[in-house]
Amino acid sequence: MNFSKKNHEYKNKNRSVVSKKITVIFVCAFLSLGLNAQSFIGAWESYHTSENGDKLKSIVIFSEGYQVISTYDSITGKFISTEGGTWKLSGDTMTETAEFDSMHPERVGTEVSFQVFLNDSIMGIVGWDRKFKRIDNGEPGKLNGAWLMSGRVKDGQTQMNDTSRPRKTMKILSGTRFQWIAYNTETKQFMGTGGGTYTTTNSEYTENIEFFSRDDSRVGxxxxxxxxxxxxxxxxxxxxxKGDPIYEIWSKRE
Structure with a gap:
């Protein structure tokens, strides 16, 4: 027998097996890297029809570590629901912890994980029919991120609040969308919300209201x-x- 030839064939076969394993590992790593490299940060939208035939619009805003999803009537702006809190991504698994939920307050404080998919313009949950189309990637807004109301200036006096307390007012912004939410993580109470689009020009900040849970007449x-x-x-x-003068101070959430 030609041991030299057999040894050569064995080495080639072994190299082929190792090569295939490396290729599989590389492809898996590449797919995982691709999902993480394409950031969820920004705003996303989806349209669907309710059981009553109303055309509804859902907006998701992701900032670093925080997210919110809200649904409202795309024609009238009538508020339907909102929920959100913290989020993190591991591979293609997203884990969210609820800080507020207008329809199911019992969910506050609970954690849920699910598989997600993402390309540059479409994202969604695996196994869920509804998909979301990207609105922006966090630009061009100067204020994108999650903020907590931390103080006010009244009669020339600055009054600061403890942002670690359960009662919070959060404002979360993408590059073009904003939403504020008032809630209490201890009592699980949802107090109100509103949102829409925004712009920043020099030192001027403009909000265009698309939904307001407390008063539909403010829409527009x-x-x-x-x-x-x-x-x-x-x-x-x-x-x-309401036309009242305000001076608010907001601090970035870490």
Whole structure:
């Protein structure tokens, strides 16, 4: 027998097996890397029809570590529901912990994991028919991220709040979308929310309201404010939706 030839064939076969294994590992790693490299950060939208035939719109906003999804009537702006909290991604598994849920408050504090998919313009949950189309990737907004109401200025006096307390007002922004939510993580109470599109031009911040849980008549209104970033905090002043003067301070969530 030609041991030299047999040994050569064995080495070639072994190299082929190792090569295939490396290829499989590389492809799996590449797919996992691809999902993580394509960021969920930004805003996403989806349209669907209710059982009553109403055309509904759902908006998801992802910032670093925080997310919210809201559904409202795409024609009238009538608010339907909102839920959100923290999120993290491991491979293609997303894990969310609820901080608020307007329809199911008992979910507050619970954690849920599910498999997701993502390409540059479409994302969704595996096994769920509804898909979301990308609106923006966190740009061009100067204020994208999750913020907590941390203080007010009244009569020239600055009053700061403890943002670690259960009662929170969060505002979460993508590059073009905004939403504020008032809630209590201890009592699981949802107090209200509103959202839509926004722009920042120089020192002017403008909100265009598309839904408002407390008063549908505010839908379609545009509110202009002066804003500035001072030591990392967002200073926000102008007139509220009721026409009252406000000066708010918001701190970035970590």
């Amino acid at each position: 209104a545009s509110l202009k404010f002066e804003f500035d970033l001072v030591d990392g905090n967002w200073h926000h002043s102008g007139l509220s939706s």
